[in-house]
Amino acid sequence: MLTPESRGSLSEAVLGAMRSGETSHLAEAPPSDTAEDAQLTLWALYEQHYRGFEDVAGELEWDPQLIGVRRGLEQEFERTLRARMPEVPEPDGFAEKFFDFVADHDGPSLAAHVHRKATEEQVRELLRHRTIYHLKEADHTTWVIPRLSDRVKAAVMELQFDEYGGGDPNLLHAHLFIRGLQDSGLNSEYGAYINEAPLEVLEENNAMSLFGLNRRLRAASLGFLAAFEATSSGPSRRMAQGLKRLGFPESMIEYYTEHVEADAVHEQLAVRTICGALLEEEPDLHDDVYFGAWTSLDLEDRYAERMLKQWAA
Ligand SMILES: [Fe+2]
Numbered sequence: 507m508l509t510p511e512s513r514g515s516l517s518e519a520v521l522g523a524m525r526s527g528e529t530s531h532l533a534e535a536p537p538s539d540t541a542e543d544a545q546l547t548l549w550a551l552y553e554q555h556y557r558g559f560e561d562v563a564g565e566l567e568w569d570p571q572l573i574g575v576r577r578g579l580e581q582e583f584e585r586t587l588r589a590r591m592p593e594v595p596e597p598d599g600f601a602e603k604f605f606d607f608v609a610d611h612d613g614p615s616l617a618a619h620v621h622r623k624a625t626e627e628q629v630r631e632l633l634r635h636r637t638i639y640h641l642k643e644a645d646h647t648t649w650v651i652p653r654l655s656d657r658v659k660a661a662v663m664e665l666q667f668d669e670y671g672g673g674d675p676n677l678l679h680a681h682l683f684i685r686g687l688q689d690s691g692l693n694s695e696y697g698a699y700i701n702e703a704p705l706e707v708l709e710e711n712n713a714m715s716l717f718g719l720n721r722r723l724r725a726a727s728l729g730f731l732a733a734f735e736a737t738s739s740g741p742s743r744r745m746a747q748g749l750k751r752l753g754f755p756e757s758m759i760e761y762y763t764e765h766v767e768a769d770a771v772h773e774q775l776a777v778r779t780i781c782g783a784l785l786e787e788e789p790d791l792h793d794d795v796y797f798g799a800w801t802s803l804d805l806e807d808r809y810a811e812r813m814l815k816q817w818a819a
């Protein structure tokens with residue numbers, strides 16, 4: 507993947523520095539022009555820890571100036587996310603309260619739109635946006651694994667083993683999505699559609715990296731995972747039905763039907779065995795589990811609102 511197009515003064519300065527390797531002037535980097543400018547910059551800085559960019563030298567992954575910019579952006583982003591949070595349930599009876607918290611959350615549903623009304627063009631746009639996450643599906647959770655106790659670590663590994671295809675590269679969830687993209691005539695190269703990713707998609711992806719890459723936020727990462735899995739099975743069924751209605755290829759439909767069953771299991775594992783065990787060991791992390799869960803639900807709402815509004819216009 508090559509570095510994306512800039513979206514303002516900050517991304518222009520940082521992406522330029524990444525390409526040239528000249529980062530010394532970044533201590534006086536300009537402020538971001540817009541939230542999109544800031545989020546694109548943060549996305550590119552995080553991406554250095556995943557697959558990186560062909561036009562950026564590998565040494566820059568830990569360049570102190572770039573890490574400094576990343577630190578400033580992520581502090582601001584974390585403040586914004588925390589300010590959006592509602593009150594969280596009491597800590598007793600965690601799993602039931604958590605499932606209720608997710609079930610009571612009533613946001614706009616893209617899957618319902620795809621199921622009944624979306625046009626083929628709208629679904630193709632949605633799939634292009636989803637590539638930003640699905641082509642590195644589950645990777646953000648992998649960052650957390652060394653930060654956990656043996657008991658929680660084993661449970662996360664059970665879930666991740668599934669996401670990574672149970673040892674078969676053809677069954678990796680990211681690979682299932684690649685096959686669906688190819689058969690649908692979409693570009694399956696990693697990061698191919700980053701230049702059209704809207705703010706809300708950048709925020710969703712950056713929240714996952716923020717939680718995954720900061721040890722102190724490990725509970726938020728696992729809470730994000732739990733809410734994500736707990737809101738996947740039903741919507742995946744509706745996505746599959748909508749794709750079928752529109753005549754998408756079988757492989758694209760299969761990516762979603764795979765998640766109907768897998769995530770019905772994953773939600774139990776993530777809520778009870780992963781977050782439940784984490785909180786038995788470290789009860790002080792209770793609110794952070796909800797911080798991650800809320801962020802997952804809220805950022806998906808924001809993305810859905812944006813797209814539904816755009817398509818209605
Ligand atoms: Fe998956």
Ligand SMILES: [Fe+2]
Nearest residue numbers: 735768769772
């Ligand atoms: Fe899953």
